[in-house]
Amino acid sequence: MTTLTIYHQDDPTTPVSVITDPAGIRESLAGQGVRFERWPTRDLPADTSAEDILDSYEAEVDTLKAECGFQTADVVSIRADNPNKDAMRKKFLDEHTHSEDEVRFFVRGQGLFYLHFGEQVYAVLCQQNDLISVPDGTRHWFDMGPEPDFTCIRLFSNPDGWVADFTGEDIASRLPRFEALAGEA
Numbered sequence: 001m002t003t004l005t006i007y008h009q010d011d012p013t014t015p016v017s018v019i020t021d022p023a024g025i026r027e028s029l030a031g032q033g034v035r036f037e038r039w040p041t042r043d044l045p046a047d048t049s050a051e052d053i054l055d056s057y058e059a060e061v062d063t064l065k066a067e068c069g070f071q072t073a074d075v076v077s078i079r080a081d082n083p084n085k086d087a088m089r090k091k092f093l094d095e096h097t098h099s100e101d102e103v104r105f106f107v108r109g110q111g112l113f114y115l116h117f118g119e120q121v122y123a124v125l126c127q128q129n130d131l132i133s134v135p136d137g138t139r140h141w142f143d144m145g146p147e148p149d150f151t152c153i154r155l156f157s158n159p160d161g162w163v164a165d166f167t168g169e170d171i172a173s174r175l176p177r178f179e180a181l182a183g184e185a
Contacts, residue, residue, distance in 0.1 A: 009119050033135045034122075038131070044107065057153060073154065094166050117138075123181055155173060
């Protein structure tokens with residue numbers, strides 16, 4: 001279930017708030033400038049090609065491109081049997097920012113975005129159907145878990161794709177990881 005868990009940065013053991021209602025999640029995130037939507041999911045087999053996924057969501061992707069100025073869209077799919085999964089997980093686990101919005105639509109599976117606003121951290125467990133757009137300059141990190149299994153459509157303004165500016169802060173190491181918040185061992 002899609003869940004927003006809010007923590008005070010100095011007390012990562014006790015949530016300030018937990019929201020599971022999509023409208024409540026959307027409202028709370030909108031208050032921080034984060035776009036959150038639920039798109040209808042197409043019934044696509046797990047082995048659907050990236051091209052077919054993009055074709056299936058062409059109307060939604062084209063709307064976002066026109067509305068927000070995105071130049072490119074691609075599909076990332078990571079499974080638990082990926083031999084590089086540990087290195088890939090580590091790459092995204094440190095707090096960073098981007099000079100463009102980070103947009104992900106979960107075609108299947110799940111992943112956990114942490115958004116750092118002032119003294120609070122919003123942990124957003126995104127599931128299939130969820131679209132999240134993290135505004136440029138927002139301090140954040142992403143945890144795909146130790147056994148990742150997700151497919152996302154990504155949109156970019158920068159044709160170079162994912163480019164991060166790491167903050168050097170250790171806050172990501174102090175908050176519960178995917179395993180604790182997604183209820184997986």
